[in-house]
Amino acid sequence: MDMDGEVALPEGRRILVAVDESDESVQALRWCLGTFFAARGAGDTIILLYVRPAPPAYSVLDASGYLFADEVTSAIDRYSREVADAVVEKAHKLCTLYGKEMGEDDHEMKVEVKVAVGDSRSVICQMVDKLGADPLVMGSHGYGFFKRALLGSVSDYCLRNASCPVLIVKSQHE
Amino acid sequence: MDMDGEVALPEGRRILVAVDESDESVQALRWCLGTFFAARGAGDTIILLYVRPAPPAYSVLDASGYLFADEVTSAIDRYSREVADAVVEKAHKLCTLYGKEMGEDDHEMKVEVKVAVGDSRSVICQMVDKLGADPLVMGSHGYGFFKRALLGSVSDYCLRNASCPVLIVKSQHE
Numbered sequence: 001m002d003m004d005g006e007v008a009l010p011e012g013r014r015i016l017v018a019v020d021e022s023d024e025s026v027q028a029l030r031w032c033l034g035t036f037f038a039a040r041g042a043g044d045t046i047i048l049l050y051v052r053p054a055p056p057a058y059s060v061l062d063a064s065g066y067l068f069a070d071e072v073t074s075a076i077d078r079y080s081r082e083v084a085d086a087v088v089e090k091a092h093k094l095c096t097l098y099g100k101e102m103g104e105d106d107h108e109m110k111v112e113v114k115v116a117v118g119d120s121r122s123v124i125c126q127m128v129d130k131l132g133a134d135p136l137v138m139g140s141h142g143y144g145f146f147k148r149a150l151l152g153s154v155s156d157y158c159l160r161n162a163s164c165p166v167l168i169v170k171s172q173h174e
Numbered sequence: 175m176d177m178d179g180e181v182a183l184p185e186g187r188r189i190l191v192a193v194d195e196s197d198e199s200v201q202a203l204r205w206c207l208g209t210f211f212a213a214r215g216a217g218d219t220i221i222l223l224y225v226r227p228a229p230p231a232y233s234v235l236d237a238s239g240y241l242f243a244d245e246v247t248s249a250i251d252r253y254s255r256e257v258a259d260a261v262v263e264k265a266h267k268l269c270t271l272y273g274k275e276m277g278e279d280d281h282e283m284k285v286e287v288k289v290a291v292g293d294s295r296s297v298i299c300q301m302v303d304k305l306g307a308d309p310l311v312m313g314s315h316g317y318g319f320f321k322r323a324l325l326g327s328v329s330d331y332c333l334r335n336a337s338c339p340v341l342i343v344k345s346q347h348e
Binding site: 013028031035036135140159163165166167168169170 | 202205209210309314333339340341343344
């Protein structure tokens with residue numbers, strides 16, 4: 001155990017917050033704002049990342065057997081974009097609100113928004129590397145019960161595979 | 175999803191860092207110091223928690239069949255205390271070093287030390303409640319390969335059971 005090394009003073013930390021439709025994701029963002037921006041003027045950047053699923057590449061049959069491939073997939077894709085916009089807009093609004101309460105002049109707060117497409121688990125881990133994020137902040141669940149049961153939770157995956165410290169915020173009501 | 179609630183400004187956060195003999199625990203502490211104390215003067219408290227195993231309550235037979243219950247258990251207990259002292263002392267030293275580099279006058283840093291006895295997983299979660307900790311910071315492993323294989327990792331357990339956000343710092347060499 002080596003305790004005697006140099007102590008690094010981080011400047012301009014890039015905090016990646018994975019946002020989704022869940023309440024836990026909102027609580028994670030709140031916690032993050034409260035922790036990293038309170039009394040800090042070091043020019044941290046908060047990056048809001050929303051990962052939306054890739055549009056289905058295969059054809060879709062409706063109940064009566066008709067093929068609506070293009071209409072249906074484009075409708076799903078449009079809905080997914082709308083959800084992404086809504087989530088990201090609300091998250092950004094919370095950051096702005098927080099910035100105002102803190103006094104924006106004293107606490108310079110940079111907020112970036114990324115919307116990516118793909119499997120949330122691998123995309124989040126890739127983004128950690130690509131953006132040089134430290135830490136990754138996320139809710140403990142997200143992306144629904146059935147998908148979680150099938151794939152394991154997104155947070156478990158990121159905890160094992162992300163190359164930076166991971167902060168998991170659980171719902172207070174859990 | 176409710177984003178419009180009040181934004182809390184935390185004052186005097188109590189950061190619980192679970193320390194053990196592992197390198198990951200040192201990296202967790204370093205990360206924690208770098209993150210929470212850099213450019214912060216809000217009077218946060220860092221609590222270093224070391225949990226040592228309970229002394230064996232049963233008698234111990236040596237290879238030749240003699241009963242050395244008292245001598246052996248007291249030797250184990252003494253060794254465990256010495257390890258606890260060494261870990262905690264080194265962790266405290268790192269905090270002091272960090273405080274000096276930051277300039278102690280500007281960045282008031284309170285450090286508390288707790289050594290508890292029992293099963294690390296449940297003790298850490300109990301301490302979160304008892305001390306009002308937020309967040310809990312720990313390495314991703316700790317407490318050895320065999321015990322981890324048997325009981326699951328300490329960090330997995332705490333992630334599921336601690337009542338506050340949990341930050342897991344992984345070894346950079348993993």
